[in-house]
Amino acid sequence: MTIKEIQEELIDEFSMFDDWMERYEYMIDLGKSLPLINPKEKTEDKLIKGCQSKVWLHSELKNDKVVFTADSDAIITKGIIAILIRVFSNQPPEAIINADTDFIDAIGLKEHLSPTRANGLVSMIKQLKLYAVAYQAQLK
Template identity: 75%
Template sequence: MTIEAIQNEIIDEFSMFEDWEERYQYMIDLGKTLPLIDEKYKLDTNLIKGCQSKVWVHAEMDNDTVRFTADSDAIITKGIIAILIRVFSNQHPQNIIEANTEFIDKIGLKEHLSPTRANGLVNMVKQLKLYAIAYQTQLN
């Protein structure tokens, strides 16, 4: 599935909910489905900088796609990273690099987060794209 198709799926899913309380609950539920990072990768080097809570992300190449795993010590943040991993995992590095993230605005996520969580969201996207850049460089 393409990144854009996954993003559209997420937009459709979030549009089904009446209010943000239901959307937060959905994000918490998504966090429970997150492909969890192996404990051996829960290192300071895998922490996303600038997040209010701890978020660990690990990336590895699987054939020609990047596969992400993650975890967080906060349930909302775990839901946020779960959404991002759903979009970007199992995609070619170049597609991750070129992907826009307008779906985040379309579901209203950034505007419904505290400033520190919104900043963390931006840093999560940035880190996932940095992993993709590193792997794309290896492919060239």
């Protein structure tokens, strides 16, 4: 699936819920299904700067696609990174770099996060894209 198709799928999934408590619960469930980072990768250099909670993000290039794994010490944050990994993992670096993130507004995520969590969300997206830029340079 393309990034756009995955984003559309998430928009559809979140639109099934009437209120934000249900959406938070769904996000928490997504966080529980997150492909977990290898404990050896939970190092200081893998922490995303700008997040209130601790979020570790690991990436590797497999078959010219970026594969992400992550973990967080907070359940909501874990749900947020799970959504981002679902969208961006197993995609070519160029697709990640060029992807828009309008789906975040479409599912109403940004408006229902505290300012510190919203800043963390921006930091997570920035880090995902930075990894993609590094891998794109390797592929050239």
